[in-house]
Each structure stands twice: as structure tokens, then as C-alpha cells.
Amino acid sequence: xxxxEQNSGPLSVPEGAIASLNCTYSDxxxxxxxxxxxxxxxxxxxIMSIYSNGDKEDGRFTAQLNKASQYVxxxxxxxxxxxxxxxxxxxxNDMRFGAGTRLTVKP
Amino acid sequence: xGGITQSPKYLFRKEGQNVTLSCEQxxxxxxxYWYRQDPGQGLRLIYYSQIVNDFQKGDIAEGYSVSRExxxxxxxxxxxxxxxxxxxxxxxxxxxxxxxAWREKLFFGSGTQLSVL
Numbered sequence: 381x382x383x384x385e386q387n388s389g390p391l392s393v394p395e396g397a398i399a400s401l402n403c404t405y406s407d408x409x410x411x412x413x414x415x416x417x418x419x420x421x422x423x424x425x426x427i428m429s430i431y432s433n434g435d436k437e438d439g440r441f442t443a444q445l446n447k448a449s450q451y452v453x454x455x456x457x458x459x460x461x462x463x464x465x466x467x468x469x470x471x472x473n474d475m476r477f478g479a480g481t482r483l484t485v486k487p
Numbered sequence: 488x489g490g491i492t493q494s495p496k497y498l499f500r501k502e503g504q505n506v507t508l509s510c511e512q513x514x515x516x517x518x519x520y521w522y523r524q525d526p527g528q529g530l531r532l533i534y535y536s537q538i539v540n541d542f543q544k545g546d547i548a549e550g551y552s553v554s555r556e557x558x559x560x561x562x563x564x565x566x567x568x569x570x571x572x573x574x575x576x577x578x579x580x581x582x583x584x585x586x587x588a589w590r591e592k593l594f595f596g597s598g599t600q601l602s603v604l
Contacts, residue, residue, distance in 0.1 A: 386529075414592065414593075416593075422597075422598075423577055423595035423596060423597055423598050424530070424577075424593075424595055425595075426592055426593070429592060468529055468530065470593070475520060475532060475535065475581075475593065476532060476546075477522075477529045477530040477531075477532075478529050479528055479529035480528070480529040482527075
């Protein structure tokens with residue numbers, strides 16, 4: 381079975397620090413990769429998508445993709461308490477999600 | 488958003504009862520999905536449909552059934568065969584391929600919390 385795995389949490393960082401979230405996938409043919417943020421009791425919302433090897437930056441968020449190593453990561457710079465949520469990695473071929481990493485940013 | 492409406496927000500099931508969760512969309516997207524989320528867990532794919540009158544099983548289809556008679560609607564029935572139905576259920580759709588930026592991006596409804604009485 382195709383798998384998407386995320387580093388186990390919870391992850392706790394102080395306000396202003398960089399939070400690093402990692403995801404690996406098993407299907408080497410995967411083409412599209414997504415990071416969703418989910419606040420407790422709410423539905424996921426897309427924050428980043430990446431399709432090519434390398435880095436993609438959007439504000440404080442940077443997605444990194446390495447297809448050869450089959451991993452995708454999300455960096456959050458200058459972490460804020462409002463970033464505290466569960467972050468879900470998704471891989472497009474069959475829309476599977478990782479288990480999620482819960483991030484807490486402490487003031 | 489993807490214009491997805493899920494109802495009800497909360498649902499209670501008695502033992503041996505079938506219940507149906509509603510999912511309606513208004514943006515004419517072909518692909519629709521049902522996910523289950525348990526506390527502290529990620530999303531697990533139950534069923535998905537790429538086109539009207541066609542649907543495919545996901546990873547945890549046992550105890551669930553779906554229909555796709557209309558493009559706008561993708562209801563999920565939790566049958567009595569599903570022995571542990573308590574979870575948060577999410578319906579999603581994805582925009583058509585209008586370029587790589589839109590490919591397979593998911594839009595989610597607000598979810599239905601199902602509990603067993």
C-alpha cells in the first residue's frame with residue numbers, strides 16, 4: 381500500500397523560532413505534494429503546494445521537495461502562537477494523507 | 488473555498504442503525520472524496536468518485552457505502568457493519584485540471600462529527 385509518513389509529534393517550538401515538519405512517501409511516481417493546516421475541530425486548509433524539486437517560498441512558509449529521496453518538508457519561519465495546529469502532508473496520486481504533526485508554538 | 492456543504496454538523500447513531508451523511512457541492516467539480524479522521528490522527532480515505540455514477544473504494548471502505556447519482560451530491564452511508572463509527576467525517580472535492588497549480592488541490596467541507604449512542 382502506498383504510504384505517506386510524517387515525523388511523529390507533538391512538536392513544540394518557542395515563538396520566533398523555525399518549525400521544521402517532515403514527510404516521506406512511498407510512491408516514486410507521485411507528482412504533487414501539499415501541506416494542509418488543521419486547527420482543532422476544523423477542516424484542513426491548504427497552505428502550500430509543490431510540484432518540482434527544490435524550495436518554494438510563500439511568506440513565512442517554505443516547502444522543500446526532494447523526489448530522489450522521496451521527502452517533502454515544510455519550514456515555518458518566525459513561528460507564531462497562531463501557527464499552533466496540526467499539519468498534514470498529502471500526496472496527489474491517490475490523495476493519501478500522512479497522520480499529521482501537531483505543532484505548538486509557545487509565547 | 489470549494490463550495491462544499493456537509494450536514495449535519497453532529498450526528499448520533501444507535502447500535503444497528505444506518506446513518507447517512509450529506510455532502511453537496513456547488514462548483515461543478517468532478518472529483519469528490521470522503522475521509523475519516525479519528526482524534527489525533529490524520530485523514531483516511533473511505534471512498535472517492537471521479538465522475539457521476541462511478542466511485543472507488545479507499546483504504547477503509549468496509550462498513551461504508553456511497554452513491555454518486557448527481558454531480559452535486561456524494562452522500563456517505565455508515566452502515567451497521569461499521570462497528571466503530573465514532574469519528575470526524577470530512578467530504579472534499581478537487582478542482583479540475585486547469586493548470587498545475589490547481590491539480591488535485593482539495594477543498595473541504597466543515598465536517599460531520601458522528602458519535603454512537
